[in-house]
Amino acid sequence: MPQCLAVAIALASFACTEAGLTPDSFELDEDAPLLEAHAGYEHQPEAPAALPDPSVQPQLWLRRVALSEYERELELCPYLVESRGFPAISADGSTIVTLALGPIGNGEADIETLYVKRFDFDEALGERTDLIYDRGTDHPWKDDFAGCEASIAAVLATVQRLDAELGEQDWRPLEPLPVVISDPDNVELSPYVDQAMDHLAPSERPVELRYHAGSFIARIRGVEVLQRTPRPEWRQWSDEFSDNSPHLEAVQVDRVTGRALVSFNYSNHGCLSDDATYFSAIELAPAVLDAVDRKPTAAFEEELIRFEVFDYP
DSSP: OOSSEEOOOOOOOOSSOOTTOOHHHHHHOOOOOSSOOOOOOOSOOOOOOOOOOTTOOOEEEEEEOOOOHHHHHTTOOSEEEEEESOSEEETTSOEEEEEEEOOOOTTOGGGOEEEEEEEEGGGTSEEEEEEEEEGGGOOTTSTTOOOHHHHHHHHHHHHHHHHHHHTTSOEEEOEEOOOEEOOTTOSSSHHHHHHHHHHSOGGGOOEEEEEETTEEEEEETTTEEEEEEEOGGGOOOSOTTSOSSOEEEEEEEOTTTOEEEEEEEOOOSOTTSOOOOEEEEEEOOHHHHHHHHHSOSHHHHHHHHHTTOOOOO
16 A cells, blocks of 8 residues: 555535535535445555665666657657656755656657756745656657757756756655545545545544645544645646646655645546646645654555455555
8 A cells, every 4th residue: 555645535516605614614524425335456455665765866867778669650769768866855955856747648658748847945935847858859750850869969968967956966855645645526436535534533534635725735534624725826727628626646745844745637537638747845734744643544544455445546
């Protein structure tokens, strides 16, 4: 069972609220199961992922590769950018760095892009994005295509420049935050999650993270709201084929500072939907980290296994 649990809790969006209910009451609600949980997964739970090696620094390098038949049909240039040590936070705690792939969808490897993203907490959470490569420029029919050797040389120069920049300071790795991450729009896993929570005493429930009404929320379901941080900018309005509110995927944290990287997507699983993973950064309240340490996810995971839910994000 992975340490970061990407959970989907399917709740209808409330256009109107009942008289007397406050935002806090929605955030604390004991979300009622929408459907009966049924067994349906046959393979065993995965072992927890090992924590990252603190001695490994973020690094990038380019390697020439032999293309598969499919990649040759796409007329891609024969290189691969590899990495290790991501995501990480600078030794002074000011900057988080990660890699971002996409946006692509439906297996469109011929337009794949890769970026280095940096979030600077000392600059009002300033964000810097550096393009490493754009596979959309590989194609021979492009008017400005100079050939694969030129493309590889350009990508190599970018990789070497960014790798040198990263090497100018020391970094330490972020670690997965062992919490339940709720998604108000997914209708597949929520029955299992709701029933698992319902079977746990309030004192046994782990920390749950969700995005609701424009805010990042950390709570103990039915007990306490630990943090509510407005993040209306995480919503998107430009892509009509994708969801407007983000679906949280995972949170990785620096325990020294409480600063964290949040990943999310806007996918509605439609054929035109954007399936890319996006990133932002946030500072977790000390109460959240304290509750995470006091309330492990083990009991919750055992309830899921009891329902034979093994394939759990």
